[in-house]
Amino acid sequence: MAIRAVEVRKVYGAKGAQVEALRGISIEVAEGERVALLGKSGSGKSTLLNLLGGLDRPSSGQLSVGGRDLDQLSMREMARFRSTTVGMIFQSFNLIASRTAVENVELPMVFAGRSRRDRLAAARQALEAVGLGARLNHRSHEMSGGESQRVAVARALVNRPRVVLADEPTGNLDSHTARHVMDLILDHVREHAATLVLVTHDEELAATCTDRVVRLVDGQIIDGV
Amino acid sequence: MQWIDLLRLPLAALAQQKMRTCLTTLGVVFGAFVLAASLSINEGVQQTIERESSKGNIARKVTVSPRWRGNDNKTKDDVKVAGRMSPDRRERIRKILAERSRQGGSGQEHIALTRDRLDTLSRIPHVAQMVPIVGGAVVATLGNRPEEASVSSGAGEDPGFCKRIVAGRAFDSEDERSILLSEMFAHRIGLVDDVDLDQVIGKPLRVEIRRQVNGPSFNVSLVDRAKAGGGKDEDSALRQLAWQIPGALDRLSLTDEEIAALRKAIRQESTQSDPALVVDDFRVIGVFRELTDDEKKEAWSQFPAHTDLVLPRQTAVDLALRDPVWREDGIVQTVLFVDDMRNVKEVVDKVEALGLGTRSIVEMIERERLTYLLIFGGMTCVAGIALLVSALGIANTMLMSVLERRREIGIMKAVGATNWHLQAFFVIEGALIGLTGGSLGLLLAWSVSFPGDAWVHSMVHKDMKIYLSGSIFAFPNWIAATVLLFTVGATILAALYPARRAAMVDPVSALRHD
Structure with missing residues (x-):
């Protein structure tokens, strides 16, 4: 099983003003499966994605991703998990503006401890694979939204993660570019038998790109488990 | 990473x-x-x-000099203060009287640089060399011309002194019976020409230590001149005149009676004057010049700087200690050269423990x-x-x-x-x-x-x-x-x-x- 969540809860805020973002979610995703998390804003999709990506820890419940029990991992192991096991793609690209495309793609490999020569070659290859071989040394403000998102995709996939987590990756793109970016993600997932969790509002995108659609409402899964 | x-x-x-x-x-x-x-x-x-x-x-030099040591045994409790007064005032007065008694009382001991103490000093650990300094006024007679002069010992500790020899040579040893004249002293006694300096080499010079080196004195006055107004040159000339008058009476325009009267007066004067305590003859072996301006600019100018005559160090000490008074009072100072600057403090402490006074550059530093x-x-x-x-x-x-x-x-x-x-x-x-x-x-x-x-x-x-x-x-x-x-x-x-x-x-x- 690539992902296994049991009764996962996430509560934000201090006592007395608490907000329960996830209310006992349980879900399983098989290796190589593509799952879409569908729901309105505030339904808990991104919160669940952040927990799966190891950016946050659940308030309670058990969470296992890529064969790792996340609640058992130390801070250092969690960082290692983020750089090697999962690849995250965000709606707003989240590129470091002061760094070039190749430097951004290189970053996860820096923290994974790969040699400079090795990671430069890998970063170039990843950028060429998403069609940005001519944009290696451009910074994000010198690129279009679609190009920036392709850099973000290259960065997320360069370490060949077993689980790809995409948080509305096409939300800021036109339909043509969105299709192209999704194709890149899906190609990788198919090629490496990776698991995909796609957060989206787009019913059609969810239906065409994933094997299963899981619907969330107010922090609870109502359909698709 | x-x-x-x-x-x-x-x-x-x-x-x-x-x-x-x-x-x-x-x-x-x-x-x-x-x-x-x-x-x-x-x-x-x-x-x-x-x-x-x-x-x-x-930096390695420690100058040692004699010192008076007070009687430390007398405490303020030994001092009695008479009169009716408050305890505080009595205590203040008693303290000051005790202090004055310690400083200037009859119980003070003079720690002199006698021969024994010089031997003790030379045996202090880390003392590489001891250079006794003897200096003072003497009467120096070259030929038949007596002249007041200052004499110093040494020059052996200063290798640069040889550069100052303008005629003859410097000393070969510390105890040779030779003497060096300063250029200015030679000029003062009439050795004016260059050839005179060469000719004086090898001649004997008599040195006399007197209690009072004033020579014969006469009431010689020049009209309308106060003695104090004549300056050093006039004073020196008058003293030289006083020295030479006894031998020159015959050549003056005086009657035989006048000459006889004056000789009688001079004999009386001579019997009153102090006889020489120590007399010795030395051979002049060289003439040295004064320090040049550049040499004076050196921060730590070498000894001797201003002296008429220089005797070898040991010869000078031997001469001085033949005088019974010097023997008892000791020499004025001696210089100790310590083997290393770091040991100066230790040597200073040991010398001061003997009751002698010290001066070294380390204290200044x-x-x-x-x-x-x-x-x-x-x-x-x-x-x-x-x-x-x-x-x-x-x-x-x-x-x-x-x-x-x-x-x-x-x-x-x-x-x-x-x-x-x-x-x-x-x-x-x-x-x-x-x-x-x-x-x-x-x-x-x-x-x-x-x-x-x-x-x-x-x-x-x-x-x-x-x-x-x-x-x-x-x-x-x-x-x-x-x-x-x-x-x-x-x-x-x-x-x-x-x-x-x-x-x-x-x-x-x-x-x-x-």
Whole structure:
């Protein structure tokens, strides 16, 4: 099983003003499966994605991703998990503006401890694979939204993660570019038998790109488990 | 993560904000400059003092002189104060009377530099050489012309003295029975021509030690001149006249009766005058010149500087100690040359334990040390404040940087950076600023030391007529190490809090931020 969540809860805020973002979610995703998390804003999709990506820890419940029990991992192991096991793609690209495309793609490999020569070659290859071989040394403000998102995709996939987590990756793109970016993600997932969790509002995108659609409402899964 | 990347990423971050990095570094440069200058001057001044002191072995020299030692046994309780008075006042008066009694009472003992004590001094550990100094007024007679003269012992301890010989030679040994004349003394006794100086070599010169070296005295007065108004030359001429009158009576235009009366008067005068206590003859072997202006400018001019006659050291001591009074009172002073400057203090303590007085350059250096310690302390405080201000500036700048780079920090965390990585980045940024600022501050201090040194040299020469050798700034390796250690340490400390803040950034909220 690539992902296994049991009764996962996430509560934000201090006592007395608490907000329960996830209310006992349980879900399983098989290796190589593509799952879409569908729901309105505030339904808990991104919160669940952040927990799966190891950016946050659940308030309670058990969470296992890529064969790792996340609640058992130390801070250092969690960082290692983020750089090697999962690849995250965000709606707003989240590129470091002061760094070039190749430097951004290189970053996860820096923290994974790969040699400079090795990671430069890998970063170039990843950028060429998403069609940005001519944009290696451009910074994000010198690129279009679609190009920036392709850099973000290259960065997320360069370490060949077993689980790809995409948080509305096409939300800021036109339909043509969105299709192209999704194709890149899906190609990788198919090629490496990776698991995909796609957060989206787009019913059609969810239906065409994933094997299963899981619907969330107010922090609870109502359909698709 | 590789170590080189721990350096590359902070460097890239610093390069990204060039102006801010430059301004932050400038504060560290100033602090490092003041610290480096302070340490350098402190070290350089110490070295300069030691260098100047070591010229002519002065740093190893301890001058020993006789001293009166008070009766320390008398305490203030032994002093009785009569009268009705308050206890406080009685105590005050008793204390002062006891102190005066100790200082000037009849129980004082004169610790003289007798032959026995000289032997004791020469046996003190670390004393490499003892040079007794004998000097005083004598009557010197060359041919039939007696002349008051000052005589000194020595010149053996000064190898440079040979340069001052203008005729004949210097001494071969400390106990030879020879004597050197000063050029000016020779001129005074009529050896005016150059050839006279050559001719005086080898001639005998009689030296007499008298209790009173005043010679025959006559009431000779020149019309309308006060004795005090004639100056040194007139006084000397009159004294010379007094010496020569007895032998020149026959050549004067006087009657036989007048001559007989005067001879009678002179005989009476002679019987009243003090006979010579010690008389000895020495062979003149050379003539020496006075110190040149350049030699006088040397900070620690050599002995003898102003004397008419010079006797070999041991010969002079033997001559002086033949006088019963000198034997009892001892010689005026002796100089001890210690084997190493570091042992001077120990020798001084041992000599003072014998009750003798001492004088050495080390004492002066100790006094001077307080002065430059105060200056050093002041400059170090300024440097410390400058570094503190720089550190606060760095802390503030880096804290701002953490806030500005919150999203970047979130992204780094999302792609695998640990808290340790992020703390290390900021600490290394601080260390790089400290290292660059410290290095530039050192470089600046070193650059400024050249014009600064030239200025100090010219000031010292102008005010004190001393040519300093070497620089008053010193930059040994430990100064560079200390300055860099301080600047890097201060900037690392300043970066610790911002680094901690960076590590505490929550990636979820940082990435949500837009």
